[in-house]
Amino acid sequence: MPVTIQVHRGGFQVPGFRVAAARSGMRYKDRLDCALMVSDVPASAAGIFTRNRFCAAPVMVCREHLAASAGTARAVLVNAGIANACTGDEGLERARRSARAVARRLGVDPARVLVASTGVIGPQIREELLEAVLPDLAEHLAPEGWEDAARAIMTTDTVPKTAWAKGILGGKEVTVGGIAKGSGMIAPDMATMLAFVATDAAVSPDVLQALLKEVSDRTFNRITVDGDTSTNDTVLVLASGAAGNPSIQDPHGPDAHDFLNLLEAVCADLARQIVRDGEGATKFVTVRVRGARTRDRAARVARTVANSPLVKTALFGQDANWGRVVAAAGRAGVDFAPDRVSLRFGDVTVFENGRPLSGPELEEKASAVLRPKEVEIALDLGEGEEEDTYYTCDFSYDYVKINADYRS
Amino acid sequence: MPVTIQVHRGGFQVPGFRVAAARSGMRYKDRLDCALMVSDVPASAAGIFTRNRFCAAPVMVCREHLAASAGTARAVLVNAGIANACTGDEGLERARRSARAVARRLGVDPARVLVASTGVIGPQIREELLEAVLPDLAEHLAPEGWEDAARAIMTTDTVPKTAWAKGILGGKEVTVGGIAKGSGMIAPDMATMLAFVATDAAVSPDVLQALLKEVSDRTFNRITVDGDTSTNDTVLVLASGAAGNPSIQDPHGPDAHDFLNLLEAVCADLARQIVRDGEGATKFVTVRVRGARTRDRAARVARTVANSPLVKTALFGQDANWGRVVAAAGRAGVDFAPDRVSLRFGDVTVFENGRPLSGPELEEKASAVLRPKEVEIALDLGEGEEEDTYYTCDFSYDYVKINADYRS
Numbered sequence: 001m002p003v004t005i006q007v008h009r010g011g012f013q014v015p016g017f018r019v020a021a022a023r024s025g026m027r028y029k030d031r032l033d034c035a036l037m038v039s040d041v042p043a044s045a046a047g048i049f050t051r052n053r054f055c056a057a058p059v060m061v062c063r064e065h066l067a068a069s070a071g072t073a074r075a076v077l078v079n080a081g082i083a084n085a086c087t088g089d090e091g092l093e094r095a096r097r098s099a100r101a102v103a104r105r106l107g108v109d110p111a112r113v114l115v116a117s118t119g120v121i122g123p124q125i126r127e128e129l130l131e132a133v134l135p136d137l138a139e140h141l142a143p144e145g146w147e148d149a150a151r152a153i154m155t156t157d158t159v160p161k162t163a164w165a166k167g168i169l170g171g172k173e174v175t176v177g178g179i180a181k182g183s184g185m186i187a188p189d190m191a192t193m194l195a196f197v198a199t200d201a202a203v204s205p206d207v208l209q210a211l212l213k214e215v216s217d218r219t220f221n222r223i224t225v226d227g228d229t230s231t232n233d234t235v236l237v238l239a240s241g242a243a244g245n246p247s248i249q250d251p252h253g254p255d256a257h258d259f260l261n262l263l264e265a266v267c268a269d270l271a272r273q274i275v276r277d278g279e280g281a282t283k284f285v286t287v288r289v290r291g292a293r294t295r296d297r298a299a300r301v302a303r304t305v306a307n308s309p310l311v312k313t314a315l316f317g318q319d320a321n322w323g324r325v326v327a328a329a330g331r332a333g334v335d336f337a338p339d340r341v342s343l344r345f346g347d348v349t350v351f352e353n354g355r356p357l358s359g360p361e362l363e364e365k366a367s368a369v370l371r372p373k374e375v376e377i378a379l380d381l382g383e384g385e386e387e388d389t390y391y392t393c394d395f396s397y398d399y400v401k402i403n404a405d406y407r408s
Numbered sequence: 409m410p411v412t413i414q415v416h417r418g419g420f421q422v423p424g425f426r427v428a429a430a431r432s433g434m435r436y437k438d439r440l441d442c443a444l445m446v447s448d449v450p451a452s453a454a455g456i457f458t459r460n461r462f463c464a465a466p467v468m469v470c471r472e473h474l475a476a477s478a479g480t481a482r483a484v485l486v487n488a489g490i491a492n493a494c495t496g497d498e499g500l501e502r503a504r505r506s507a508r509a510v511a512r513r514l515g516v517d518p519a520r521v522l523v524a525s526t527g528v529i530g531p532q533i534r535e536e537l538l539e540a541v542l543p544d545l546a547e548h549l550a551p552e553g554w555e556d557a558a559r560a561i562m563t564t565d566t567v568p569k570t571a572w573a574k575g576i577l578g579g580k581e582v583t584v585g586g587i588a589k590g591s592g593m594i595a596p597d598m599a600t601m602l603a604f605v606a607t608d609a610a611v612s613p614d615v616l617q618a619l620l621k622e623v624s625d626r627t628f629n630r631i632t633v634d635g636d637t638s639t640n641d642t643v644l645v646l647a648s649g650a651a652g653n654p655s656i657q658d659p660h661g662p663d664a665h666d667f668l669n670l671l672e673a674v675c676a677d678l679a680r681q682i683v684r685d686g687e688g689a690t691k692f693v694t695v696r697v698r699g700a701r702t703r704d705r706a707a708r709v710a711r712t713v714a715n716s717p718l719v720k721t722a723l724f725g726q727d728a729n730w731g732r733v734v735a736a737a738g739r740a741g742v743d744f745a746p747d748r749v750s751l752r753f754g755d756v757t758v759f760e761n762g763r764p765l766s767g768p769e770l771e772e773k774a775s776a777v778l779r780p781k782e783v784e785i786a787l788d789l790g791e792g793e794e795e796d797t798y799y800t801c802d803f804s805y806d807y808v809k810i811n812a813d814y815r816s
Contacts, residue, residue: 051739052735052738052739053737053738053739053742053743053744053746054734054735054737054738054746054762055738055746085731086731086734086746086759086762086763086764087763088747088761088762088763120731121731121734121735121764122730122731122764122766229735229738229739230735231735231738309717309803309807313807313808316808322530323494323528323529323530326462326494326529327460327462327529327637327638327639329461329462330460330461330462330463330637330639331459331460331461331637334461335461336461338461338462338463338494339496351494354462354494354496355494355495355496356494356529356530358530395717395808396808397805397808397809399717399721399808400721400724400803400804400805400807400808401805
């Protein structure tokens, strides 16, 4: 991501979009628990969804609607508290019914309404409660509604997550702004990752989908908290075209490139906020694997290290335990040559050519590097030029506490 | 494993073998820390080793020697405290040197001496300390030395692990007896899985290797504590032939079948003892996946559930959290049909045809099932007749505590 893109947090507006949040009372009482995002015109729409076999009803509805509307959308309805997952045909029908209710209220095609849910798995949503607050939501739609929406979609998150950036496309200023809620570290039944991004750039649906896929693979698909995935994970991007730039039709053109950088900057920031808010987490950890023959090999090693419970507990203990890192790398299913591998904690090299470096000062220096809240582990496989990066957090007492006590 | 095989723990003898343990003082002081196992005659020998890319020097030496001796061995030397892993050419030379010293002492071919190490990764072993206790080891070799040896190979284990069983092969009584030390739950740098099994059965080297592979895949390769693997994992089986049964040459004959059952009974018991002794573990968990189209599909789902941190913390909390189990199953990379899946905690079905069963009593019953120290989770994929089972334990506060504090 080019350093020239400045990403901001807090309130933002995206021309062409209005947003509102409300209290349906479906599960949470006395707090915002649902949000409606509306585009003034049919926007290009793209989505990335969970690959879990147990995929929630709203995910199925999004897939159906994006296909039926040829990648366009007018509105997204989100609720927090009940996930509508493992709910069978009835859950699917309830999700469809809530989309139809939004369509009726806004006077738009139901296929142009997308839905997302997060919360406990198993119970049916009560879409009649969503329908009951629709008039309220529609009445309060406003360009500055994103922060409320970010708050409304929280479950176990401790802070709302927003990010936005501006850039120039085809001579016009464009905005990319998004909200997200956290994943993992708690439970898949409460910790779906949801992200909703809006832009006023004009982008064709196909290009938007292609660019979102590319960006997700480098951002949302590169964060991991415990390797567990949710039934409801959803990332949606809507592009209204209100900026008036010449519509981006070529995924390989210069405008597509610039837009991709903007989108990536915003998504990367949201993804990092999700990891940082992992409950129980005390550290934000970057796992970088360099010198790989292919990017896929780098990714497999980085993912295995980032998910290793032994590495994550060592990081909680601020222990520069190189043995756990290399042992995790060694079981990633990548046939690298051990005697070409080196490892750094921060800027301290602790392992080179398959052998640990020694010295009492070295151990001290390496442990010092692990004291700050943000730490980096860098492995070099010494076999090529490719690299990949994962972001993760540590495993703390609180991780066990929160997850063992969660439903009790 | 047929129920007719009675597996015992505690002391045992295997005709044709003598064993001794000693204190080398290499890392642990004032305790047994090395062991020598000797067969009176060249025994058939088979081995299964870690697949970690960072494979320790003694593992390389075992592979070399088994190849050079055509699958025969006279002795196994084991030390606990230093793993001789990530030690480069020097480590390899030290491992070879210790094998040669045993060969000289016993007057046998060096290729018929196997070595194994467990302990911290990185430092060189001090093979001169092993050489120094060799006279003592050789002098104290005795048929009843197995329990001392089981104690000598412990690192973070809290109890020594032995198992033995007897059976009839070709009209002769045969014994299979083994010792093991624990894996995982602590650190790969201290928690290698080692197992050494001896039998007086007569079995050809090739058949012994084939049967050990089959047995390991159902026992040692079906236990998991945190998914992390060690640089030193080693399982060795030596068969002396002292029982005088007709040598087993056909891996598919009835004697091979009977021997396999005996070997599996002993290895399964040792494997379970390893999981039970996982430090921090409060539960022994059986994850059974039935109704799969292939055994591999069942194994992949079982392994993913058994390694899920969210499932393991829920089990520590005695929470019948079916959502975490099905969400873990759903990311195993197996394309089963979610609406045919059912799930039991013990004998309480909580999920059927892709939907949770409900009722307040049901939840209570399911949680009650998780209170004992031994619990079972059974998933049925509803797509076929194949099944597989993994054994694991829960993630407790102590897991984090022990692993975060381990080197500090």
